[in-house]
Amino acid sequence: MEILPDIQFHEDLPLIVWKPRGILDEAAVNKILADLVRREATAVKPFNRFCDLSAVESFHLTFKYVFHFALHRRLSYAGREPVKSAFYVTHPEAARIVKIHALLTDFSPLDVKMFEEREAAAKWLGVPVESLTMP
Template sequence: MKLPAHVLFRKDLSLILWKLRGILDEATVNEIVAFTEAVEKRSRKPLNRFYDLSALDAVDLNFDFVFHVALGRRLSAAPRPAVKSAFYVTSPDSTHYVKLHAMLTDYSPLHVALFTDRAAAAKWLGVPLEALS
């Protein structure tokens, strides 16, 4: 499977790292979801995720879209083991939508948390800080 340009897969850590750039829009989120679901189907082992949103120029999403994506992810994750998704946020817009996603996926196998500190995200994910750089 070909990795998208802004993705790093750390098999040794069971971790997918997304280093997003530019504008976070519906097309980008759809790419993330499609890739994630394809990886989940192929992997025998749960894979945690780290999303670095610090280099985004803008967020072009809306409540309706995030709501539908989060509910879809809840349904697709239901039969699978729990995974952690850590979001590193630095802007009010990215914080807003990550909080919404976290709220909508609460009490599901998707454990979503947002961080303003990489070290805290690394600790929560159980990986070395250097792995998130």
């Protein structure tokens, strides 16, 4: 099992934090997806998610990929307990990607929301804002 450096899991909250850096492409998203699916399969209870996109310098994701990814997440998570997935965005391209994901997962157990402030995301997730920061 590969340890991904941009991921932090807080079992006590329960919350997974991902802060991708540099170029965000299909390979990077596929790695986090594999890790997420593995954690979902072994988790004792459902966990919320926080994705900090502020350190991404370039987004190399097509509409087709984002569409298929979001649809896959919607279908593969169907029938499970609801979880919250917060995205912290600081770039218009990040916002576009998150809006597509949120639209396609709407009315599913994945409650996806976009935030421009970490504090608002922490409040929505019900966690301390410090838990959302990574070195």
